[in-house]
Amino acid sequence: MGVDYVLLYVGLLAYLVLVLLLISIPQPVFEAGRLLSGLASVYCRPNSRVRFRVLLPSGVGVRFTDSRIEFVGTTVGLGSVRDFMKLGLVTDYSPSRVDLSIQFEGTVEIWGYGVYEVEYECLSMDRVRVRCYKV
Numbered sequence: 001m002g003v004d005y006v007l008l009y010v011g012l013l014a015y016l017v018l019v020l021l022l023i024s025i026p027q028p029v030f031e032a033g034r035l036l037s038g039l040a041s042v043y044c045r046p047n048s049r050v051r052f053r054v055l056l057p058s059g060v061g062v063r064f065t066d067s068r069i070e071f072v073g074t075t076v077g078l079g080s081v082r083d084f085m086k087l088g089l090v091t092d093y094s095p096s097r098v099d100l101s102i103q104f105e106g107t108v109e110i111w112g113y114g115v116y117e118v119e120y121e122c123l124s125m126d127r128v129r130v131r132c133y134k135v
């Protein structure tokens with residue numbers, strides 16, 4: 001009777017190890033649409049401010065310069081940009097960058113794995129201040 005329990009225990013333990021080896025943990029996915037949605041909410045609304053969090057996977061970076069958002073280590077699909085083109089917020093698009101109809105005050109970069117808190121503040125009709133903090 002005791003041998004049966006030992007064999008059952010060893011069999012279940014081997015099954016558990018096999019399942020754990022075959023399971024792959026998914027990597028987080030970066031969504032550029034969240035950055036653009038935040039901009040759309042303060043677009044042409046002086047003295048408005050929005051704050052949200054973004055999860056960046058390892059090897060991904062975002063740079064806010066002049067009137068452009070550049071993406072490093074990832075690409076942005078046209079589907080996530082199309083609605084913002086209709087709003088007039090996005091003027092030009094390529095998979096690695098998005099040109100905007102607004103100007104950023106200064107240059108801000110976020111790089112590497114982590115959760116970042118992004119804050120947009122509309123200073124005037126066409127100027128936005130960006131602040132990013134790692135949480």
